[in-house]
Amino acid sequence: MTTTVQRWTGREIRALREAKRMSIRDFAGHLGVSERMVSKWEAGGEDITPRPVNQSALDSSLAASDAEAHARFVDMLGLTLPAPTTQETSMSEEPTPGATDEDMIPVGDENQVRHPVDGKLMTLVEAGVFFAGTDNEPVYVPAFYMDVFPTTNADYSRFLTATNHKPPQHWENSKPPIDQLDHPVVFVTWHDATAYAQWSAKALPTSQQWEKAARGTRGDIYPWGSQRTPAKCNCREHGIRRTTPVDRYASGVSPYGIYDMCGNTWEWCSTETEPGRYELKGSAFTSPFLRCTPSTFNDASADMWDDDTSFRTVTPAETMRALLNMQR
Structure with a gap:
């Protein structure tokens, strides 16, 4: 509460x-x-x-x-705590089949859609140039849609039900922690993230797609601008020492309205740095705020899994439009 x-x-x-x-x-x-x-x-x-x-x-x-x-x-x-919400009092229940962690969030923006396979809310990142890396090098990126939120435990549970993929090592009886359904799934390798992306007819983002979605086109240091504001993300300084719900840091969203592009969990990208190693973006609850810049470089072995590593997915704009047209 x-x-x-x-x-x-x-x-x-x-x-x-x-x-x-x-x-x-x-x-x-x-x-x-x-x-x-x-x-x-x-x-x-x-x-x-x-x-x-x-x-x-x-x-x-x-x-x-x-x-x-x-x-x-x-x-x-001298305040009074509010009564428990419906969501808080139903945490012991099983996830609703087919429901998503974003079901309570209305889709009012014409650039936001729900993906027809996994139901996740996605937003359009328009084609154009953005300033990439610590040197702010101009880079052109074609239009694509990106998940507004990282892949949650609830999302990943539906994927496992559909595919019989191996669950994360900390889940009990192939079920996620009931109090963390809206937290990003962790203890997933690059191979696990790629398997989810293939199942959902999407892909892991390239590091440039991820960075543009996080920083926008103006060269801002953080998703919310260039002001140093640790309160806008789940980083080490807060002492939370665990993941948080994917929609908690509303004040830290990117120019495209995308959450958790700083802190909470590192996210796998499709960009290979050397054979068997792939980029990670975003920093995590284990990261000091100084590392919480979208331009920060990090990579790891595709077999690596940890309690601060997750992912989200993307799809080209033309592919999304074709999928939506097929539903009409």
Whole structure:
């Protein structure tokens, strides 16, 4: 159970900082603002309201707080925890066959579609040039659709049911942890990720496709811009030490509305760096924030699996249009 803040003022900001037991310096670095800014907010109390971009970062910081910090925050403000939601009270149930982890998210953008095979929400990344790598080299990438969220445990479970593929080593009785259905699937090799992509009639992204989807076309350092804001992703500094739900960090989405392009889990790409090794993008909950830039290079053996490695898939725009036309 969680609570939300409708309007952040200096009062709520101070309560959150103290609930997280952070100094003004640490909290400022956590949000990507100056120490002077945090002090100004707190001194202003209920008479001061941060800009929307900072309110969004505060939302993410509260959502990412552990249960103890969250309880302290609620107690300091004299709030009451909301009643459990339908989703929270049904976590002991089996995943609904055919349902996806994004079923509660409306598709209002004309550039967003659901893939006809695995049902995942995908968004269009238009053709054009973007600035790639640490040197911001101009690179042209044709149009493609990418999964808005990483492949979750619920997604991967449906794949296993359809194919009898081997489950991740930490699943019990071939079933994912019931409290992590909306977390990215982990302990998957490049071969596992490729098998899912083939089953769903999609592919793993190239490293350039992945980076463009994360950074956009302006050469921003992070998905949300160039402001250093650790609160917008699940990285090592938060001390969560595990994956988080794929839709948690709404303030950290990319220009295309794609989640978790920084932090949470590394993601397999189709780009081979040398025989048997492939690029990984995105950083993870195990990564320091300094490594959480989409331009960061990482690779691994195709046989590697770990608790911080997952994937998402893509499909060319023309292929998606053909698939959708076949359904009409």
